Amino acid sequence: MSFDYDSKISKAVQQVPPSAIRKFFDLANEMQGHVISLSIGEPDFVTPWSIREAAINSIIDGYTHYSPNSGYIDSRIAIVDYLKRRYGISYDPKTEILITVGGSEGLDLAARALINPGDEVIIVEPCFVAYKATVEFSHGVPVLVETKPENNYKLMPEELEAAITDKTKYVIVGYPNNPTGAVMTLEDWAKIKDVLMRHPDIIVLSDELYCELNYLDGKPASLAQFAELKERVVMVNGFSKSYAMTGFRVGYLAGPKELITPMFKIHQYCIMCAPSTSQYAVIEAAMNADAEIAKMRDEYNHRRRVIVQGLKDAGLDCFTPYGAFYAFPCIKITGMTSEEFCEKFLLEKHVAIVPGNAFGKCGEGFVRISYAASLEDIKEAMKLMKEFVEEHKR
Amino acid sequence: MIDDLELLRLIENNARLSAEEIAVMLGVTADDVEAEIKRLKDENIILGYNTVINWEKKAPDNCIGMIEVRITPVKNKGYDHIAQILSKYDKVTACYLMSGGFDLMIIYEDRSLRDIATFVTEKIATMEGVLSTTTHFILKKYKANGIIYDNPNTDDRQAIIL
Numbered sequence: 091m092s093f094d095y096d097s098k099i100s101k102a103v104q105q106v107p108p109s110a111i112r113k114f115f116d117l118a119n120e121m122q123g124h125v126i127s128l129s130i131g132e133p134d135f136v137t138p139w140s141i142r143e144a145a146i147n148s149i150i151d152g153y154t155h156y157s158p159n160s161g162y163i164d165s166r167i168a169i170v171d172y173l174k175r176r177y178g179i180s181y182d183p184k185t186e187i188l189i190t191v192g193g194s195e196g197l198d199l200a201a202r203a204l205i206n207p208g209d210e211v212i213i214v215e216p217c218f219v220a221y222k223a224t225v226e227f228s229h230g231v232p233v234l235v236e237t238k239p240e241n242n243y244k245l246m247p248e249e250l251e252a253a254i255t256d257k258t259k260y261v262i263v264g265y266p267n268n269p270t271g272a273v274m275t276l277e278d279w280a281k282i283k284d285v286l287m288r289h290p291d292i293i294v295l296s297d298e299l300y301c302e303l304n305y306l307d308g309k310p311a312s313l314a315q316f317a318e319l320k321e322r323v324v325m326v327n328g329f330s331k332s333y334a335m336t337g338f339r340v341g342y343l344a345g346p347k348e349l350i351t352p353m354f355k356i357h358q359y360c361i362m363c364a365p366s367t368s369q370y371a372v373i374e375a376a377m378n379a380d381a382e383i384a385k386m387r388d389e390y391n392h393r394r395r396v397i398v399q400g401l402k403d404a405g406l407d408c409f410t411p412y413g414a415f416y417a418f419p420c421i422k423i424t425g426m427t428s429e430e431f432c433e434k435f436l437l438e439k440h441v442a443i444v445p446g447n448a449f450g451k452c453g454e455g456f457v458r459i460s461y462a463a464s465l466e467d468i469k470e471a472m473k474l475m476k477e478f479v480e481e482h483k484r
Numbered sequence: 485m486i487d488d489l490e491l492l493r494l495i496e497n498n499a500r501l502s503a504e505e506i507a508v509m510l511g512v513t514a515d516d517v518e519a520e521i522k523r524l525k526d527e528n529i530i531l532g533y534n535t536v537i538n539w540e541k542k543a544p545d546n547c548i549g550m551i552e553v554r555i556t557p558v559k560n561k562g563y564d565h566i567a568q569i570l571s572k573y574d575k576v577t578a579c580y581l582m583s584g585g586f587d588l589m590i591i592y593e594d595r596s597l598r599d600i601a602t603f604v605t606e607k608i609a610t611m612e613g614v615l616s617t618t619t620h621f622i623l624k625k626y627k628a629n630g631i632i633y634d635n636p637n638t639d640d641r642q643a644i645i646l
Contacts, residue, residue, distance in 0.1 A: 119642065130641050388490065392509035399508045465498075 106226045114433055118442045126467045129442040131268065133334035134462045138382040141374045148370035157366050159358045161189025165369040168376035169342055179314055185347040188354050189364045193299045193341040196326035197224045199353040200295045204259055205230040212253045212261035214245050215450030216269055221262045236452035239409045243272035247281040260293035266300040269449045269458035270418040271411020273304055276311045283316045294323045300414040302332030302383050305391045321346050332383055333375045340368035390415050393461040393468055400472025404479045415462045418446065422455045425484040432457055439474040486512055486520045499533040536629045548593050548622040549600040552586040553608060554615040563587055566613055597621065
């Protein structure tokens with residue numbers, strides 16, 4: 091083959107390495123069905139029936155056409171109602187809400203709408219893998235802030251301050267956090283707000299997909315709740331995680347009109363609109379599913395305690411997660427790298443978990459364990475984890 | 485401090501959890517759990533522990549009748565007298581006082597249609613105060629005790645997605 095494909099591919103795309111742990115992923119996916127999987131980043135619950143029914147009914151009624159670019163107004167009003175009810179924040183459904191194809195589209199739109207080549211974007215690691223990639227695809231320069239287990243993986247104000255330069259365009263924060271399960275309370279955010287008030291040009295992109303999965307008080311907490319900051323906070327949110335709606339591919343951006351409008355422009359040309367069926371499901375989810383969400387949150391919370399206890403019994407250090415559905419224990423006592431640990435654990439004990447370095451360099455020495463799995467599977471996996479650690483402890 | 489509603493919801497769905505397991509799940513001690521369960525039993529809030537069995541698979545000829553009973557209330561005892569007598573039969577698995585066109589709903593389980601017919605004609609219909617009965621037979625169970633029968637395992641999630 092003589093065609094020089096490499097020279098044809100955009101440099102921005104080429105410079106983003108394929109996931110470093112691709113090999114492990116392929117192995118885990120091949121063994122699917124024969125392993126206990128605590129590696130999955132999505133709920134094991136089925137979408138609540140009333141939400142599925144709303145989607146089905148919209149199809150029966152023939153509502154299967156393009157929606158307005160920013161989403162059906164009824165869906166946007168439902169989202170605004172939800173944000174008011176749960177966060178106490180007011181948005182204008184006409185100009186400040188953009189319904190996207192999952193939270194991921196929101197991350198991409200923000201990067202494309204905000205970044206000029208060379209702009210710096212502060213990324214708080216360990217974190218969801220798309221943050222860095224979307225910034226790099228848009229010719230931005232990621233500036234990494236590493237959070238630490240001794241700080242319960244919270245973002246510390248001095249860490250943020252140190253990362254800010256005159257090139258900083260925006261900062262991406264994701265709490266409750268994937269992969270650590272860390273949460274930021276409103277008091278924690280207040281300290282971050284103080285830093286941001288000293289740097290009035292910096293925008294905040296706040297990924298709050300796990301906002302409902304907060305086991306401290308069950309309530310979301312956000313930088314957008316500070317009136318003096320709201321004009322430069324863009325919230326990325328959606329229904330995938332809290333509502334077990336990953337396959338619906340529907341999320342939203344909420345923020346000031348001046349920031350949403352340029353993102354809308356890209357969305358209008360590149361995406362057109364989020365799936366109409368999913369947008370009908372959103373109305374039901376945002377308006378009538380609070381009790382269902384609370385039920386799932388309670389069940390995750392029970393499993394969370396079981397997994398934290400199980401990791402402790404296995405002899406692993408693990409800070410107590412209070413959000414999302416992940417635990418992020420340290421595996422350094424085995425002397426193995428994260429990838430070695432996960433590969434051996436998969437091959438020897440048939441349990442799949444994810445190496446921590448998938449979520450940033452500072453995740454090395456840790457593994458992400460999802461408790462979006464049945465209690466039986468979690469208990470069995472923790473028993474096997476104890477055996478495994480005992481066999482490999484140095 | 486135990487949230488007794490949370491505890492009840494937990495064991496309502498899984499009665500096999502040990503006190504130790506419940507303690508971890510609720511973030512309390514096993515002693516706390518034992519004490520709370522004892523209290524709930526003493527107060528007749530926890531009445532017993534059942535296993536949900538799909539008898540259609542193990543004993544396909546078993547038969548369940550739902551029997552509507554119209555009765556004349558007994559002086560000073562109202563509907564309770566007859567309801568309490570009917571409740572004493574082991575094969576009566578449920579007995580409810582109803583609003584609407586009849587008074588008691590009896591759920592009765594036995595080995596055959598004939599057994600149920602015999603119970604209705606010989607035991608219920610002949611009771612003093614019983615005006616009439618209407619018997620329905622369950623043909624198939626789709627959901628009972630909050631559990632969907634023949635629920636396929638629908639976990640179609642990919643092992644790892646980033």
